[in-house]
Amino acid sequence: MEISNFKRSEQLLERALKVTPYGVHSMARSTLTSGKVSGFPIQCPKFFNKAKGSRVFDVDGNQYTDNLLGLGPIILGHCHPGVNEFVKEQIEKADMFGANSEIEVELSEKIVKNVPCAEKVILLNTGTQANTMAVRMAKSYTGREKVIRFEGHYHGYWDWSLFDRVPVGKWRYAGISKKVVEENIILPWNDLDLVERFLKDYGNEIAAIICEPIVFNCNAIMPEPGFLEGLRKITKDYGIVLIFDEVVTGFRVSLGGFQSKFGVIPDLAAFGKAIGNGYPIAALAGKKEIMETRSYYGGTFNSHPFCVAASLATITELEKPGVYKYIYDIGETIIKGLRDAIEDTGIEAIVQGVGSCFAITFTELKKIKNYQEAHMPSVIPHDIRAVVFYQEMIKRGILNNVANGFRWCICAAHTKEEASKTIEIAEEAFKKAKKVILSSQ
């Protein structure tokens, strides 16, 4: 039976709009909540009240296979018994101290053991905090003030990181001072020549280069062969701190993040999301000499025992043999199934990414290498096909972020049966989407 009743969701949205700006506590949630995607209306759930394993339940009693997975944190499955039991034990012992606890040392040791760049670690609450501290430490260490970022990468909602050169909507810049903007240089992704030419003139003014090693905030763009290796070399040549934002990749593409799977080691790396399987914890890890520059970090709730317990239990589970292999097997089965379905239906779409996290982009391009390609005028008409595709998926009980090119996540609780069902439903959804005549055709 198709899912079509979102009555209670709509009623709650009415109430929420009266007391919360735009009805959301994070604008990253507004694609589902607004009921409009790329200007097209979509019927979707807006409020949820239960999550277990690979499934989420909305307030109207509909249930879904969840590929949104909290926007990335859920790696073991929702309400994982091992994680929740350990958190409960901690809750019985103590809430918090405003002082050090034993388990935070244990967790830091685990991160140092698993993450190649980690000589030292600090435990924070959000990815935004971890990236912001990384940039501050890089500035303090180098005595320089400018930072290179890349188009389409997302590093959190703080002033330094939000401004982009590309047209992502004026509201993104509201309230951000020009001075902060001037400290940021934003370059296209995957163009090493351009970075080299830029650094020839300005290399001695740059404190840090920060990037998402796989751009999961923009069509799951992979680094071109040699690009990150080139960034690693050139940052060393100019004494620039290389920061990997591993908030999505960390503990998701592998236990030690992108750097341990792909072998390019940054100076500093920010972690969040999957490090805590749904609990609000983040970490900044990196070289001792940079982490101990006396840049100030505070945070009443940093290394909060409940979250530290969740993270310890999560990493302990992830260390068990076979967990990542299972997640990748499921993800790669779905990727293959989606690609076959795309070929069979003849729709213009591609799938990029890796087994644990990937994105479908509706486009006539065969590959997307940077933000400009993802948003070129010829791609925009395809957005309507994404809306039709995701509408069909929701109706049949598969939940994703509904935007064109947004990531799908896989967790250890997804089953082989769910993978097959997802492929079957996606094939039907591609067929419906293919029927939409693009305005440029």
Ligand SMILES: Cc1ncc(COP(=O)(O)O)c(C=O)c1O
């Ligand atoms: C790559 C990346 N970095 C940083 C952040 C910000 O993390 P948080 O929302 O925990 O502040 C996000 C959030 O989606 C992200 O995707």
